[in-house]
Amino acid sequence: MVNSSNPMRKKLLLGWTVLSLALLYTPVFMLVFYGFNAGQFALRWEGFSLRWYAAALSNEEMILALLNSLLIGLFSTVISVALAFTYCLWAQRTRFKRLAGTSDSLMSLPLFIPEIVLSIGLLVMIVRFLKPAFLEMGFNFDSLAAVIVGHATLAVGYASLVLRTRFNSYDIQQELAARDLGAGSRQIFLEIMLPQIMPGLAAAACLSFAVSLDDFYVSYFLSTGGSALKTLPLYIWSLQGRKAMTPEINVVSSVLLIVALLFFCTGLTLSRSRSSVENLKGPT
Amino acid sequence: MKWTGLPAKIWMSLFVLFPFVWLLFLSVQKNSYINQSGPYGFSQFKRALNPPFSGIIVNSLVYSFAASVCVIGIAIPIVRYISQLPPRKRTLWILLCAIPLGLNFVVRIYAWFVLIRPEGLLTLILEYLGINSPLASTRAGVFMSMVYGYLPFAFLPLYTVFERLDPSQTEAASDLGAGTLQRWRYIILPAVVPGVVASFIFIFVPMLGEYLIPKMIGGGLVSSLGTQIESQFLGSTKPNWPFGAALSLCLLVCASAVLFIAVKLLPKGHSGQKSTWSILQIQ
Secondary structure, three states: OOHHHOHHHHHHHHHHHHHHHHHHHHHHHHHHHHOOEOOOOOOOOOOEOOHHHHHHHOOHHHHHHHHHHHHHHHHHHHHHHHHHHHHHHHHHHOOOHHHHHHHHHHHOHHHHOOHHHHHHHHHHHHHHHHHHHHHHOOOOOOHHHHHHHHHHHHHHHHHHHHHHHHHHOOOHHHHHHHHHOOOOHHHHHHHHHHHHHHHHHHHHHHHHHHHHHHOOHHHHHHOOOOOOOOOHHHHHHHHHHOOOOOOHHHHHHHHHHHHHHHHHHHHHHHHOOOOOOOOOOOOO | OOOOOHHHHHHHHHHHHHHHHHHHHHHOEOOOOOOOOOOEOOHHHHHHOOOOHHHHHHHHHHHHHHHHHHHHHHHHHHHHHHHOOOHHHHHHHHHHHHHHHHOOHHHHHHHHHHHHOOOOHHHHHHHHOOOOOOOOOOHHHHHHHHHHHHHHHHHHHHHHHHHHOOHHHHHHHHHOOOOHHHHHHHHHHHHHHHHHHHHHHHHHHHHHOOOHHHHHHHOOOOOOHHHHHHHHHHOOOOOOHHHHHHHHHHHHHHHHHHHHHHHHOOOOOOOHHHHHHHHHHHO
16 A cells, blocks of 8 residues: 555544544543532533432433433334335335336435425424314324424435335245245235345334434424424423533433443444445444 | 335324425415414515525535535545545445444534533634634534534545556546646546545535534524524523524525535536435445
């Protein structure tokens, strides 16, 4: 290699890489570190303590935000994976390949339009149409339902992309053979399709959950600026705006970081079945 | 199996496509109420495309463009370095680059905000170096935060193209007497353009509508397209949905125009356009 034969150049590149990555990670590490601060203020270090972790655990607002986030994540994941799965089932088998191509772009639309526009579209749609329609039927379509719908819409794009690649390597011969041998649809679904698709389903579910946990815009707009309902990111957002900040915000942030990273990494590991990096992907 | 695609398609049409139609309808209303229909006209667009709003739109475009260029400029040497490492080290480093994508965006920006506040570490370091300018609540601070926030998004699309570079080509070039500049100009750049365009699209489009960073870092003093749209829809003083819809459509048009130009700039004949799409699809 030409460039690596020049040690000076290599050192410069390494220095640049280390510096940039350090700059990327340092703020986050410091944030987590200051969560163990003993003092009153978020920004002045006064010794190690778990005081704010204890405070956060007994803080109802924070627990509620965490539960909201998990609940919304769970429901939106179920919806988005179900939609993506049924969609891929159709897209893989349909005779109308061109139609499948167009619908593929429809499904991945949320990945390409600015999130703020998507959120506003959802806001208008829900306030103007869904809410009145549900009220007429006697249901109250509240912010929780709205955010679930919004997150599901956002996550379907990611889920269907992951599942589509998984379905591409699906071995349909096994299914045909099973049918020849007299297996019913149910048996084929449970014993042929599910085992093959399972890793893709799990990856799609993890990524959907990560997308939902990570989302700020959709929750922000559909809960009218976080006043109607707080997810964990919205709770951090509201703490950040206050005058007097305690290390509590660091604790809440650390909790969110860890939960989200867990789902993100699991989703990545499960979805990168073929090459090491080709399937690495993140919620944008 | 014929009908199983329907629920997803209906869902997406209902929650993604139809809202656009409705935004279009909303934006041609002259009055500022959501439930009133008519009288119709383009007054909202006229307002959006005249000062002060035209200035905000242009500002957002220029700043997002500059920030995207910065992000890609910072990321390219890193990715180039990683792609030249032996395979095992490569995986480790690229993982290190990818992990920030899994860290919550709000948390990451807040963590950065702590550093650039008046008593923050970065401000102190800059003061020590003799640069005495406040970062929070300024355009410069918002710009830096944009670069910080979006840097992780550039790594993977760039890495996919840099990984595919064939070292024997640059070797042959330098054997024939090509300098660094010539190697980049004739061998490396043409091969990596699809990845650069893909990462540009990834970064520029969300940046253009960014609300969180200007709001948090700018503290209400820096206005962008995103903060304007937000205040038209959720603002406590005089929300104006039709005007917000017009602004959103302007944002969408700008984003699509830049996307279109970026794709057009790709080398023709050469499979540039196709590979950009495939990179976009993979990510």
